[in-house]
Amino acid sequence: xxxxxxxxxxxxxxxxxxxxxxxxxxxxxxxxxxxxxxxxxxxxxxxxxxxxxxxxxxxxxxxxxxxxxxxxxxxxxxxxxxxxxxxxxxxxxxxxxxx
Amino acid sequence: xxxxxxxxxxxxxxxxxxxxxxxxxxxxxxxxxxxxxxxxxxxxxxxxxxxxxxxxxxxxxxxxxxxxxxxxxxxxxxxxxxxxxxxxxxxxxxxxxxxxxxxxxxxxxxxxxxxxxxxxxxxxxxxxxxxxxxxxxxxxxxxxxxxxxxxxxxxxxxxxxxxxxxxxxxxxxxxxxxxxxxxxxxxxxxxxxxxxxxxxxxxxxxxxxxxxxxxxxxxxxxxxxxxxxxxxxxxxxxxxxxxxxxxxxxxxxxxxxxxxxxxxxxxxxxxxxxxx
Numbered sequence: 391x392x393x394x395x396x397x398x399x400x401x402x403x404x405x406x407x408x409x410x411x412x413x414x415x416x417x418x419x420x421x422x423x424x425x426x427x428x429x430x431x432x433x434x435x436x437x438x439x440x441x442x443x444x445x446x447x448x449x450x451x452x453x454x455x456x457x458x459x460x461x462x463x464x465x466x467x468x469x470x471x472x473x474x475x476x477x478x479x480x481x482x483x484x485x486x487x488x489x
Numbered sequence: 490x491x492x493x494x495x496x497x498x499x500x501x502x503x504x505x506x507x508x509x510x511x512x513x514x515x516x517x518x519x520x521x522x523x524x525x526x527x528x529x530x531x532x533x534x535x536x537x538x539x540x541x542x543x544x545x546x547x548x549x550x551x552x553x554x555x556x557x558x559x560x561x562x563x564x565x566x567x568x569x570x571x572x573x574x575x576x577x578x579x580x581x582x583x584x585x586x587x588x589x590x591x592x593x594x595x596x597x598x599x600x601x602x603x604x605x606x607x608x609x610x611x612x613x614x615x616x617x618x619x620x621x622x623x624x625x626x627x628x629x630x631x632x633x634x635x636x637x638x639x640x641x642x643x644x645x646x647x648x649x650x651x652x653x654x655x656x657x658x659x660x661x662x663x664x665x666x667x668x669x670x671x672x673x674x675x676x677x678x679x680x681x682x683x684x685x686x687x688x689x690x691x692x693x694x695x696x697x698x699x700x701x702x703x704x705x706x707x708x709x710x711x712x713x714x715x716x717x718x719x720x721x722x723x724x725x726x727x728x729x730x731x732x733x734x735x736x737x738x739x740x741x742x743x744x745x746x747x748x749x750x751x752x753x754x755x756x757x758x759x760x761x762x763x764x765x
Contacts (some may be wrong), residue, residue, distance in 0.1 A: 393604050396491075396530070397493055398596050401495050403523070405589035406504040412581030418559060419516050425551065426504060426520065427542065429527055433538075440534050443608045445603030448536050449627055452619070455546055456538075456634050460641035462551050467648035468559045474651075479562050 396437035403430035417469045419480045421462070428458045492533045496526040517555050524548050535607040538616050622757045682708040685722050 399438050403426060410423030432451040439447025503522040510516050522723055528543040536642055618693050658666070670676040685697040694713050696704035704721060706714065713719055 392601070393534075394596065394599075394601050395493060395497070396534070397601075398593055399493075399500065401592035402501055402589060403504050405585050405592065406501070406508060408588060409581055409585030410508050412585070413578050415608050415683060417553065418513050418562065419507070421585045422507060422516055422520050422555065426523065426546075426598055427508065429524060429547070433527060433530060434541060436531055436534050436536050439536070440607055441601055443607060443610055445607070445610050445615075445622055448539055448619060449622055451536075451539055452542065452623075453627075453630060453634065455542060457637065459546055459551060460637050463641045463645045464648070466554055467645040470558060470561060471648050473562050473688075 392439040393441045397434055400430045401433040401435065403427075403433070415482055417472070417478050417481050418466075420481060421465055421469070425458060425462070428454055491534075500526045513557070513559050517552060517559060517569055520555075521548055521552050524552065532543055535611055536615065538619055586723050677707075687722055689728075690720065690722070694718055694719070695722055696721055 407423045407430060409427075410426065411420050414420050414423065415425060434455050435447040435451040435454070437447075439445060439451075445474035472484055476483055501521050503519040503526075505515045507523075510519065524543065524547045528540050528548070531537075531542040531543055580721040607615075610686075611616070613621075667678055671678040684693045684764050685691070685695045685708065687695065694709060696706065696719060697708040699705050704719075707717055
């Protein structure tokens, strides 16, 4: 049982999430791509837990999930607040500090 | 390993789909595919507890939260294709390709050897073994997590809460406002007209017709107009003409008793004429 394939898959998913964060304009989709990156790192953690035969990796993945849940709650609340004041969920519209 | 080779292409395709779909709802559904596949991969990696947590927390709670926010944000959620920084998309894709090939090639170079496997670690059962570690070595991190979760819950409530700055407009105020609008701007004082009621179609997406034959825009919901899902009454009448042509019956040429096909009744002929 070789876990290298799992790690490669995790790297690919992480890269796709990265490109998504950089290219998409909708704040909610950007957020989904951040979740995709977190999930990819979780896959690597669980795979390495199996490789090394101890459960620390699974514990780390569990903590990542908890932090991701908290992050999503606050992040989506921020997106909702921005949408309420600007009627837009685009990451380009909230650029007041630029001018 | 079979589960992996089946799910890995699905996951990569779904993840690439998130990059390319236009609608945020489709991106959320593709993300659900990735997350459920990940849960199955966790199960195949001897992590049954994380399999359950992945499905309950990620697909159950987090993705539902995403869909809920998408519902509140609504139609506007489509993505704009205009680049605000020139060349940013090309640069981002180039950087992504570089990162991806670097990672994959780098991982291809190393050899991890055979996996130790979790049979020993999972000997008392996966959940029991995880609890053992969680409540001994990681107990401080676990307690800190509770502070994080409470902060997140309070933060979400503070962010989502909106203080009412003006008193709520009630029936007397609304009525006074209507009369004021009528006096100043000539706005119609009565209720809005209902949608059109025709013989073959009386749904809320069909506008009523004004005496001059044009559609009354106030008779249908603004949301339906914005989405462009309005059905026009004359178009429905055209469809009726088409149907009548197909069943070989022309009610407009003769009277209701001139040609009576068995498929329709006499009452429908003048009513269809009214709709047109």
